[in-house]
Every structure is written in structure tokens, then in C-alpha cells.
Amino acid sequence: MKFNTKNGVFHLIGIKNVEKFEDYPVVIPKAVDEFRGRFEMQKDTVRSIVYEPKKGPSHDVGFFYCGALLEDKPTELPDGISYLRLEGHYAYARDTFDVTRMGEFYNNLDNWILQNKLERKDFTEELMFELYYPKEDGTMDLEVYMRIK
Structure with missing residues (x-):
């Protein structure tokens, strides 16, 4: 897994979904298919998912x-x-996408941020996002972004 930081502006489009956090593993793949059905994408289009972070144990939806x-x-x-339009200073992790490793992406990025003495912005107020880059062999690379100070 590769880690780095990036200052930038990200222009993203998407369909908004409101769901229980516990249902995300089931509803996100359906939402991705819905977007594909409504928006024509080229073979090399970078897909995105932008998330509201879970703000605490009682934050269910x-x-x-x-x-x-x-x-x-x-x-x-x-x-x-x-x-x-998301703009700021971000830390990110990049590796080949594997849905079974999603928790690993976030945990490793959190650890990398701490080890490099960086500080996350207030995670309850900042959106996190993922970018999925298609590769020639049919797989994708995933970048997970978290806003830092």
C-alpha cells in the first residue's frame, strides 16, 4: 500500500443515498450500479464514493x-x-482494490497519518472519499482520502 499527501481540488458528481451505516456493504454496490445506469461512463472513468463519517455510536444513518x-x-x-467540490489537504492510501480489504485501507491510512505526525481535520465534519481507477487488466486501484490539517 502506498501513502502520500495531496493538496487539491476534486470535482465529483454523484447520486446521493441516505442509508443505515450497517447496510452500506449491501446498498453501496447497488448505488454504484444505479449511477452507472444513469450516467454514461467511459472505460477509463474514475469512479468515486464520498462518505459522511459516522459521528458516534448513536449515529445510525x-x-x-x-x-x-x-x-x-x-x-x-x-x-x-x-x-x-472538495478542496483541501488530504492524506491518501493507494493499492489494488479488494473489497475484503476495505477496513485495512482505512486502518492503515489512520496509522500512517499518526506515524507521520499529521493531524486529521475534525473527522465528524469532513467528508471522506474513495477514487477507483480502472486498469488495463480489468482490476482497479483504490485511493482512500482523509482530510488533514
């Missing part, structure tokens, strides 16, 4: 957007597709 990364702000969007 959250929102997320399934969509894609764009190079610039879109001029027009179909109904039901939202635009998100």
Missing part, C-alpha cells in the same frame, strides 16, 4: 454519493445527479 471524478466543474447535470 448516514449519506454517501456514488459517482465519478471529473477534471472540471460540469456545466450541466442530469436530474438527480449532484456536483461536489
Whole structure:
């Protein structure tokens, strides 16, 4: 797994979903399929998922957007597709996507941030996001982003 930091602006589009956090493993794949069905993507389109973080044990329902990364702000969007502009300083982890390793991505990135004496922004107020980069062999690389100070 590779780790780094990046200052940047991310232009993302997606369909907003509101679900119980415990249902995310089932509903996110369905939401990804819904987005694909509504938005025509090229073979090399970078997919995205933007998450509201769980703010505590009593926070049962959250929102997320399934969509894609764009190079610039879109001029027009179909109904039901939202635009998100995320800007700031981020730490990220990158490796080959494997759904069984999702917890590992987040744990390793949290540890890397601590080991490098970086500080996360207030995680209850900052969105986290994932970018899925398609590769020639049909697999994808995943980058997980967390906002840092």
C-alpha cells in the first residue's frame, strides 16, 4: 500500500443515498450500479464514493454519493445527479482494490497519518472519499482520502 499527501481540488458528481451505516456493504454496490445506469461512463472513468463519517455510536444513518471524478466543474447535470467540490489537504492510501480489504485501507491510512505526525481535520465534519481507477487488466486501484490539517 502506498501513502502520500495531496493538496487539491476534486470535482465529483454523484447520486446521493441516505442509508443505515450497517447496510452500506449491501446498498453501496447497488448505488454504484444505479449511477452507472444513469450516467454514461467511459472505460477509463474514475469512479468515486464520498462518505459522511459516522459521528458516534448513536449515529445510525448516514449519506454517501456514488459517482465519478471529473477534471472540471460540469456545466450541466442530469436530474438527480449532484456536483461536489472538495478542496483541501488530504492524506491518501493507494493499492489494488479488494473489497475484503476495505477496513485495512482505512486502518492503515489512520496509522500512517499518526506515524507521520499529521493531524486529521475534525473527522465528524469532513467528508471522506474513495477514487477507483480502472486498469488495463480489468482490476482497479483504490485511493482512500482523509482530510488533514
